[in-house]
Amino acid sequence: MGLKAIDIKNTKDNSEKISAQLVSKSGLRLPKITLNWRFIPSELKTGVELGEACLEMGFFQITQEYKKYFSTKTAELGKHFGIYGVVLFRNTKYTLFIPLDHMVDKDFNQLVFVTNMKIKSTDVRKRQRDASPIGQTINDSFTLSGNEPFIKVDFVSSNNSLTLISPDGTTITQDSGDTNEFQIFKIDGQFTVITINNPEKGTYQLSYEHTGNESITIFGANQKPQGSISLNGQTASFQLTDTEQDSISYEIGLADENNNEIIVLYPETQHNGESTYQIPDISYLPSGNYRVFMRYHDGQHPHQICMSNETIQVIKSIPEPQNIQSIVTDEFVDIQWDMISGTTGYTVTLFNNNKACYEMPTRSSQTRIHYLNEGTYRADIQGYDKDGTTGPVGSIQFSIQKQATQTIPQPVDDIGFQFDGNEARLTWNKPQDTDYFQLTLKQGSLTILDQLNVAQTHYIIDPSFYGKQIHVEIISKNASNNSSKIFSKTISIMDDTDTDQDQLPDMWEIAYLDTLAFNGIDDFDLDGLSNANELSLATNPIQKDTDQDRVDDGMDPHPLINADKNQNILSDDWEKVYTITHILADEDNDTYPNYIEYLAGWNPNKADPPDLDISRYQAMTFPPVVISNMEKLNICRINHPLTIDLSQSFDVQEKPLSFSWKVNTDPVPYTGSQLTWTTDQTGMIRIEVSVQNDTHFSIFHTENTQFL
Known part of the structure; x- marks a missing residue:
């Protein structure tokens, strides 16, 4: 089967809406192309009806080649889901790809089909043997996990003799008849495609005659990724490989000698290949020997864990408090310092003339002291843990001179924003007669900080607020606790610097992807939207379903709105995308009603295996679903x-x-x-x-x- 475009309309957002219908291979017609795309042959631009075609569906990496300054350049168009085929037209064979998601060329024109591009499958295993002598029988095998909805064995050879033996002993050849379990397609004496539905778990045996020009592509047979990790001093070396080059997500942490996970050091990110990770300071952990573990998975398989054989020895110690600051007023003294990992709390001891005059434990990284007389003071801060282990003392000196003044500090002149590629800061000047500042941050009606006293003229913004607008209020204060007028300003926490010129601001990439390695046409979370589209739509590029309505962003009509106007458990967009008739209906006849498929995150239009455990969904309770003969009366x-x-x-x-x-x-x-x-x-x-x-x-x- 193929797709035939029957209508193309321009929508209000300047994109194209394509209506298509399934047709037989012999009736495959390409859409008419009016744009001057040089990578599409002119004979294919007129909406021609193609001859026989050998088609496969899956994920493919598309690369566009183009000329620039008399040299050939390439542009990666990303990973796309669609139909790939070899088609015969006027005795010429063309490789063809029809995307079933949103696909654009290097100039961001929407593509309805492509040819004469590099088309590489990303969810296949390719096998090609170079054995001798010609005519020798080649024996090969592949193993399935049992999670695949189907596989396709695509065999290309001048001799079409292929035999496939399934784990239960069933023998399939190119001359076998079609059944409910498998179908066979042959074309031109050189192509054989065997499709197996719901293949069983186990090893499949292949045999065929070596001709010197054969190749086998196995679609859907997805292997588990492989991972290993080792430790050398403070450096962990790890390797992640995936036969199909699927993106692998991983995180790194520490486990005790009994392999019990203790802490995650590096949160989940994505990588393929070899890399290293420098173990940070972990002296706050209990003394002992620790292994490094790596938890990893791809999009088709559950998490796996590997452990290092080597261990790292930790002798527990509490570090000295750093960046200690004091804010001195006539009414109180605020003492602040950086939080220390592994501490239960801190002891603050105040000395006057080298005599202890105040001692107070605190669990936070600041304390306020009232009713101090004039004089010179030293504050000692010492961290401790739950076992009573203490660290070295950090100190700061300050003086109190109670000279009441009527001087009113001036407000700050302006509030700026800086991003240095690693962290974002709010910055402001220090006006005359100012000793410290009172800072309030709001996002809409949400108060992020409420009158925080700070001595410095900057504040580091948490990455969770990158790309958002923050309302800032600053009051200048002096030691007499006199206040200036409030200076307020709404600032967009976004910097447009794009050092790698990939149409993605560096700050956006750091906030979401933690790297500048990806570009605008990549689809990091494989939800059908490129990174550039995620930026323009304000969706989450590392989360397939930003609004959590069970519809991937690339399919979601409203990717930022999770609504259920008819209050029937199912999100409105999920019902619309999958054309749901009733929440208790079973659209795909797999015995699971639509609301169960919704809760489980399944496709309600695609049959799922029988006897899946749905007891936890059946045990959930919900409000009644109200159905009225009228929605509104006027x-x-x-x-x-x-x-x-x-x-x-x-x-x-x-x-x-x-x-x-x-x-x-x-x-x-x-x-x-x-x-x-x-x-x-x-x-x-x-x-x-x-x-x-x-x-x-x-x-x-x-x-x-x-x-x-």
Whole structure:
């Protein structure tokens, strides 16, 4: 089967909406191309009907070649899902790719099909043997995990003799007849494609005659990634490999000698190949020997863990507090320092004339001391852990001179924003007669910081606020605790610097991807949206489903809105994308109702294996699903009965429902599912009903309805 475009329309956002239908191989027609794309042969631009085609569906890496300054350049168009095929047209064979997701060329023109590009499958295993003599029988094998919905064995050779033996001993050749389990397609005496549906777990044996020009491509047979990690001093060396070159996610941490995980040192990110990781200071951990572990997985398999054989010895110690600062006023002294990992708390001891005059334990990295007399003081800060281990003392000296002044500090002149490639800072000047500042940060109605006292003229912004707008309020303060007027400004926490010129601001890449290695056309989270599209739409480039409505961002009509207007458990966009008829219906006839498929994150239009464990979804309780004969009432006639029918409402676990009605907040002595209301008075009324099961309730109400 193939795809035939039947309509192409330009939408309001200047993209193209393509309508297509499935056709037979012999009826495959390409869309008509009017743009001057030099990489598409002119004979294929006219919407021609192609001859026979050998087609496969999957993920493919597309590379576009183009001329620039008399030399050939390449542009990676990213990984895309679609149909790849070899088609025959006017006795010429073309390689062809029809994307089923949003695909653009290097100039961001949307592509409806491509040819004469480098097309590399990213979810296949390719095998090519160079044996001698010619005519020798080649024996090969591959192993499946049992998680594949199907596999395709694509054999190309001048001699089409291929034999495939499944784990249960079933023998399949190019002359076998089609069954429900497998289908065979042959073309031109040189291509054989064997499709196996729901293949069983185990090893498959292949044999064929060596001709010198044969190749085998196995689609869908996805191997688990392999990982290893070793330790040399403070350096962990690790390797991640995936036969299909799938992206591998991993994290690194420490485990004790019994392989019990203790702490994650490096949060989950993605990598393929060899790399190293420098173990940071872990002296805050309990004394002992630790192994380094790596937890990793690709998109098709669950997590795996590997451990280093080597260990790293830790002798516990609490570091000395760093960056100690004091804010001195006539009323109090604030002492602040950097938080130390592994500490339970800190002891703050205050000395005056070398005599201890104050001691206070605290769990935070700051303390406030009131009622101090004039003089010179030293504050000692010492960290401790739950076992009583203490670290070295950090100290700061300060003086108190209580000279009340009427001087009012000047407000700051301006608030700036800086990003140095690693961290973002708010910055401001230090006006005359200012000793410290009171800082408040807000994002919309959310208060991030509330009147934090700071001595420095900068504040480091947490990366979670990159790309957002922050409202900043700063008050200049002096030692007499006099305050300036509030200086406020709303600042966008985004810097447009793009050092690698990939159309992605460095700050955005650091915030989300933690690297500048990816470009605008890459699709980091494989959700169908390129990184550049994620930036423009404000979606999350490392999360397939930004709004958590069970629809990948690339398919989601509203990727930032998770709505359920009809309050039926399913998100509105999930219902729209998968054309859901009813939450209890079974669109794919696999015995799992739609609401179970939604909760489990499955495709409701694709049959899932039988006997999956769905007990935890069946045990969930939900409010009743309310179905009304009308959504909204505006104008009704007096002395004419108005009937509101909720009899089709239901509970997904078939629990009995009860109904409580109100008219204009007044209870109605009626508990049925249908209410008929008549009035001889004009005016506005509101009818409300509470629909209850034994644990939850749902509210249905009409809008203000006018009787005339």
